[in-house]
């Protein structure tokens with residue numbers, strides 16, 4: 001296996017890992033190269049233009065093509081853009097202030113990210129008790145769905161990141177977005193293009209797969 005150019009490092013807590021050289025990140029020349037080098041964007045670097053209608057459809061088509069035991073479709077998508085996104089950003093700011101009285105809004109509010117990213121896609125988890133399929137398996141499917149969405153957007157050359165934070169847990173945000181009783185937010189996906197004025201993208205430390213893998217033998 002050809003090694004990709006990288007820097008080997010040890011974290012402060014002693015974990016071994018490596019970072020790929022920036023120039024090889026998100027190599028879209030073929031599928032395996034992409035998967036080996038895929039890197040999310042940091043939301044501050046996500047700017048217009050967003051995906052066009054066709055790209056957005058393809059991103060959601062890929063997200064809906066996700067392993068799903070029992071064909072339960074335990075996920076759905078809410079696309080937020082344009083004026084609706086501005087409205088949501090205003091709502092988030094006001095709600096954050098109500099939850100944090102006397103505090104100055106900081107980066108945890110994320111309203112500025114919602115404003116800047118051209119498209120926000122909320123992946124809603126709608127898992128439910130089922131006679132055969134455990135809720136845990138449905139949750140795994142929702143995570144896989146989020147991953148497919150981010151990978152599809154990034155594979156198109158767009159910039160995307162999966163986020164959560166307070167807004168993915170707040171009942172008032174759920175109500176604002178029209179979530180049902182059994183629904184929750186699995187991810188708030190920011191999608192756009194890499195801001196050319198943003199600092200160049202860097203990798204984050206990745207584990208060596210060898211450190212995570214054992215070869216089982218009978219008697220182990």
Ligand SMILES: Cc1cc2nc3c(=O)[nH]c(=O)nc-3n(C[C@H](O)[C@H](O)[C@H](O)COP(=O)(O)O)c2cc1C
Nearest residue numbers: 038039040041042150161162163164165186187204
């Ligand atoms: C469920 C979930 C929630 C996340 N929420 C956040 C978040 O709120 N803020 C953040 O900076 N990264 C968050 N991340 C991490 C990023 O999405 C991403 O994993 C990280 O930036 C590294 O990305 P990459 O491996 O795709 O390059 C979250 C990841 C997951 C799986």
